[in-house]
Amino acid sequence: MQNMLSRLLLPTVISVIAFVGVYYWQSKAALELENPQIITGWALGAAIVFLLIFNVRKRLSAFNLGLAKVWFALHVAFGFLTIAFFVIHAGVFWPIGVYEQLLAAGFWLVSLTGVFGVLITIYFPKRLTNTGLEIVYENIPEEIFSLRAAVEDILVNCAKECGETTLQEHYSETLAWYFRRPRFYWSYLIGSNADKAWLTRHLDSVRRYLNAEEMGYLDQIQNLAERKSLVDEHFARQDVMKKWLLMHLPLSILVFAMSIWHVILIYSYAI
Amino acid sequence: MDPVVAQERIDRPSRWDVAFDPEMSDADFSMLMGRSEIKALDPGAFPRSAPLDGLVRHDMRVNRYEAGEIVVREGDYGNSAFLILEGELLIARSPGIPEEQLGRSREAKRGVLPRLKTLLGNANIPEQRDTDRYQHRNAGAKNSVTRGAFLQDVPAIIQEGDIVRLAEGTFFGELAALGRVPRSVSIFAEKPAVVMEMRWQGLRDIMKVDRDWRKKINDLYRSTALDSYLRQLPLLKGLTEEQFGELTNECLFETYGGFDWHVSFNKSKADEPTIAKEGDYPDGLLVVRAGFARVSQKFGNGQKTLTYLGAGDMFGLEELLQAWRGGHEGEFKLKNSISALGYVDVIRIPVTVLESHVFPYIDVDALPVTTQPNEATLSDTAVMEWALDKRYMNGTQSMVIDLDKCMRCDDCVRACASTHDGNPRFRREGEIFDRKMVANACMHCKDPVCMIGCPTGAIHRSMETGSVLINDDTCIGCATCANSCPYKNIVMVPIRGKTGAVVRDSAEQGGQPIVKATKCDLCAGIAGGPACVRACPHDALSRIDFRDFNG
Numbered sequence: 001m002q003n004m005l006s007r008l009l010l011p012t013v014i015s016v017i018a019f020v021g022v023y024y025w026q027s028k029a030a031l032e033l034e035n036p037q038i039i040t041g042w043a044l045g046a047a048i049v050f051l052l053i054f055n056v057r058k059r060l061s062a063f064n065l066g067l068a069k070v071w072f073a074l075h076v077a078f079g080f081l082t083i084a085f086f087v088i089h090a091g092v093f094w095p096i097g098v099y100e101q102l103l104a105a106g107f108w109l110v111s112l113t114g115v116f117g118v119l120i121t122i123y124f125p126k127r128l129t130n131t132g133l134e135i136v137y138e139n140i141p142e143e144i145f146s147l148r149a150a151v152e153d154i155l156v157n158c159a160k161e162c163g164e165t166t167l168q169e170h171y172s173e174t175l176a177w178y179f180r181r182p183r184f185y186w187s188y189l190i191g192s193n194a195d196k197a198w199l200t201r202h203l204d205s206v207r208r209y210l211n212a213e214e215m216g217y218l219d220q221i222q223n224l225a226e227r228k229s230l231v232d233e234h235f236a237r238q239d240v241m242k243k244w245l246l247m248h249l250p251l252s253i254l255v256f257a258m259s260i261w262h263v264i265l266i267y268s269y270a271i
Numbered sequence: 272m273d274p275v276v277a278q279e280r281i282d283r284p285s286r287w288d289v290a291f292d293p294e295m296s297d298a299d300f301s302m303l304m305g306r307s308e309i310k311a312l313d314p315g316a317f318p319r320s321a322p323l324d325g326l327v328r329h330d331m332r333v334n335r336y337e338a339g340e341i342v343v344r345e346g347d348y349g350n351s352a353f354l355i356l357e358g359e360l361l362i363a364r365s366p367g368i369p370e371e372q373l374g375r376s377r378e379a380k381r382g383v384l385p386r387l388k389t390l391l392g393n394a395n396i397p398e399q400r401d402t403d404r405y406q407h408r409n410a411g412a413k414n415s416v417t418r419g420a421f422l423q424d425v426p427a428i429i430q431e432g433d434i435v436r437l438a439e440g441t442f443f444g445e446l447a448a449l450g451r452v453p454r455s456v457s458i459f460a461e462k463p464a465v466v467m468e469m470r471w472q473g474l475r476d477i478m479k480v481d482r483d484w485r486k487k488i489n490d491l492y493r494s495t496a497l498d499s500y501l502r503q504l505p506l507l508k509g510l511t512e513e514q515f516g517e518l519t520n521e522c523l524f525e526t527y528g529g530f531d532w533h534v535s536f537n538k539s540k541a542d543e544p545t546i547a548k549e550g551d552y553p554d555g556l557l558v559v560r561a562g563f564a565r566v567s568q569k570f571g572n573g574q575k576t577l578t579y580l581g582a583g584d585m586f587g588l589e590e591l592l593q594a595w596r597g598g599h600e601g602e603f604k605l606k607n608s609i610s611a612l613g614y615v616d617v618i619r620i621p622v623t624v625l626e627s628h629v630f631p632y633i634d635v636d637a638l639p640v641t642t643q644p645n646e647a648t649l650s651d652t653a654v655m656e657w658a659l660d661k662r663y664m665n666g667t668q669s670m671v672i673d674l675d676k677c678m679r680c681d682d683c684v685r686a687c688a689s690t691h692d693g694n695p696r697f698r699r700e701g702e703i704f705d706r707k708m709v710a711n712a713c714m715h716c717k718d719p720v721c722m723i724g725c726p727t728g729a730i731h732r733s734m735e736t737g738s739v740l741i742n743d744d745t746c747i748g749c750a751t752c753a754n755s756c757p758y759k760n761i762v763m764v765p766i767r768g769k770t771g772a773v774v775r776d777s778a779e780q781g782g783q784p785i786v787k788a789t790k791c792d793l794c795a796g797i798a799g800g801p802a803c804v805r806a807c808p809h810d811a812l813s814r815i816d817f818r819d820f821n822g
Binding site for chain 1: 802
């Protein structure tokens, strides 16, 4: 966090200076009875273009276009600067025209997803590290499959060794649901303990019907369930970490395209 | 994809597809075969896969040096050894040859067009190769990058420097070739000279077969290593040539652990032979020449690691100085133990030599302390214990990911893939300690054991940077390097031809896919350093020397 703040310091100072400069310029233009929105509009356009260039830089890995961490810090600081430019350009009131309403909605959605991205950048990686497990997102289905296979092996062994089917029946009625796929998605995202409560309830409910030998098998299943819980947390958080960009990026390209049309309309009919 | 595109077949690459000198004349070949050093070898003792005449034809070459031409440069990483056939060569020992006169070559940078191609190329077909170049790879392989550099003022260098003359029949260069370390001196020709240069793979094969060669090279290796190394030690800088000569005669060159330590390490049996034990009498100063050693102290029922030593580090100096200053009154024992982490070369300077030739003539107060007081808690040292057990001290460019910052976005993986034939050269997986992950990326080891078994020398050190690279043209896909790497950081991949189909060998050879070894090359030839580091937006990924990781 401290590291990120120090990286943001200089871009933030640049952003503040840019904002003060543009604000002063457009105020002066307003006093001189010129159209200040021309100034704020082009400042906003320039900021949007700069934000989009970050994605271009990502695709040009073979060229030395500077460190992505510097680009990211600039992207975050200039993102907030863009919001400030938008506010002085469009005002705080909701626009009237349909096209302007769509453009404003798109802009605020991009901004919100951007801020969300910054928040999860700060918060989610640490939560994943604290699980003590590291797993590549694409390997999660395979991991869940192997956990399920391990549990079912334990159940088969339990039936063979103990000659009882209590655990198997309980598994097929309740626990099988848990091991079938990632569960408690939203619970992990908001940091609740719903998964642990659910597991405790369904594992404890069968204990009174098991003998000591079967209890040993249940303990093995509990260990696997606890690992599955960690895998599920990874799935939920990594899923969001990957998918938020799938909203942010296409929306930002859409807003950029709409902005171009907005500029054409303004210069064709309003100026 | 394969069934619908045209199959592409090439001959399976083999060790001697690319000779060291593809244009070696028959006269040179006969001359080499007629040399007493070669004639002494028994051709019948060599295996059919690597016969003696094959070794001479493919792993040796005859270099004719002009007056003033540089043969080897100090600091370069070399993969070959030399035998002087005619004339003599000169070693410029001290002060050496000025850096600007060494004419070091710079690695070629990748041009704009090939880099643009990474954007435009078909990203869905990874590891695509122009297989024509494998069929014509003999061309242009003759001159190594050391050739063609001439000294401007040879008489001045001879007049000003400490020169050693190497006569006809002298063997040299084996230290860098076998030890995987940089050349320790620069050698040049004062007058025209003829020199046989031998790839280290060939040298290794001859040493395997012939006991005399083995003994000769091993003895030479030890004496050369000892002499050249002792001269670099700050502790011995003030000695006269006479004192130095006596010191060299008394010093012992010791080796602990196997050169191929990775074999037992890969079998999860990490050997760690003890060099000196806590409580023993310190009979000499131990100086690490190559490899690594663990310094530890008894703690509870185990050993607590205090630090590790690498090349140039010393062990036992404090105890020896204490004994010398105190006039050997009282009982002096080693405070710590030292053991070999895999493989280590140690020079033992006996206590008698130190007390007669070294301690009286140096400022002992200015000497560095070898081990720090042991005040760290077990939690503090846990990272060191973990890293040494995993042998990560070997890495000079380990990829370390701070998981508290990593968004798992795989920008690093994509950047790597886009600069390397559409296939990343590392895996974002690996051993984790606390919040740091050492990812499965080539660490460009100080001691790259992956190079040991390579039959063609395809895996080599960059002369300029020392990083470990694979020459795709000469890799025959034998997977020896991949199996040797203790960290599993080399991956064998099937290659695809221009059509996108997996390239296979001919039906007579079995029709099997042609594979090549791939690994991180630190984005050699691309300005700005490794793409993975440049691509990480969250400052989570870094390439570090293990000493920095530990610190």
